[in-house]
């Protein structure tokens with residue numbers, strides 16, 4: 165077993181982690197405070213067989229270490245766990261992968277004690293302002309390209325010699341050198357990271373930048389706001405954003421990237437064909453892709469659908485081999501066409517150029533395979549939404565009219581139940597932005613998933629009320645599971661649905 169901490173069970177030095185501090189940063193500060201160099205400190209405290217600096221410890225640390233460390237430091241297990249990257253489980257992704265690549269986590273490329281990738285970013289202004297400079301957990305995140313405190317672009321390498329950040333290396337270094345260094349000094353050239361230049365992150369349209377800053381500030385709450393939509397389960401939004409970023413750097417998504425960049429007013433991003441994924445890109449490219457990804461999702465779903473349509477991107481291209489969150493997939497399937505994707509001549513020539521750059525054979529088959537579709541045929545079945553979207557004021561007005569009508573009717577009467585059903589339909593149409601035709605046939609299970617994903621209390625409450633108090637009056641015989649039923653107990657037919665809807669709208673005039 166491991167020797168106990170340096171003063172029995174509790175360490176002589178009591179240093180608690182600073183806000184959002186990374187586990188490894190905390191360990192280095194503990195070593196400094198104990199007066200020992202880092203390696204002897206770790207040998208004595210954790211045992212020689214524990215390798216901390218030759219792997220991505222903040223990502224792969226196991227529970228037994230955390231448990232022991234919690235006892236040694238007198239800091240609760242949960243707080244200790246909160247210094248690791250695993251604590252992003254359920255927020256940024258569903259399951260943490262301690263040994264492989266994880267969505268949104270920057271890879272360090274650990275090789276012995278060196279770091280081959282720039283996997284730890286920093287904000288020079290944060291480091292300069294810190295009374296005790298330290299490294300934050302969120303600085304390991306690929307989407308965190310702008311400091312949420314200072315609004316400046318992050319750095320990912322030493323500004324002087326371009327070495328990746330490895331703040332522990334100076335402490336590991338010379339065993340005979342005992343003076344304590346600041347964590348902010350570059351381990352290669354000694355330049356002070358806290359004095360690196362503060363860089364302005366703005367590029368083109370300012371809206372996605374505001375969106376990125378709010379994402380960087382609030383993602384840990386588990387809530388995300390995107391334009392007028394909100395998501396109670398942040399990872400369902402982050403999942404889609406991640407997919408879009410990776411689509412944008414693939415050959416399949418090049419036309420979308422070019423078109424969006426052009427509309428946003430900045431030059432084309434040269435990140436295409438990076439098969440390792442978003443997390444492996446340099447900071448500036450990640451930043452531009454985040455801007456484009458967030459810009460596409462603003463005004464959901466109109467902007468996304470229109471831009472994809474103009475860039476000839478079909479839903480099958482975005483949704484292939486991916487179990488997409490319902491809020492996203494349902495809208496794409498409805499509005500972006502589900503026909504098979506046919507590569508355009510331009511994409512085919514991009515793919516051919518890519519192959520020839522890589523000295524690979526260029527044939528119809530190899531080009532097709534690169535684009536990911538074997539027998540693609542042109543089938544564009546995009547169609548515009550059938551009616552202009554209702555404004556918030558318009559919807560509120562109609563709902564108010566409906567409510568006062570409902571109140572004036574006898575509870576449980578057929579007329580009142582019909583209106584209560586229509587009110588629920590209207591709420592779903594307006595709040596989810598899912599097209600009418602789709603809402604008409606939505607099932608109870610789909611509706612429950614959808615409301616859970618959207619996280620709007622008003623919609624969930626309305627759904628529960630409808631399910632328990634209204635819908636039972638419409639069921640006849642075997643339940644077909646559809647959310648909205650006609651008085652016959654069957655799903656509402658398109659004509660009846662259209663009529664009821666027009667009646668509601670007319671009643672408001």
Ligand SMILES: [Zn+2]
Pocket residue numbers: 287288289290291311312313314315
């Ligand atoms: Zn900062």
Ligand SMILES: [Zn+2]
Pocket residue numbers: 322323324325326327350351352353354355
């Ligand atoms: Zn340097």
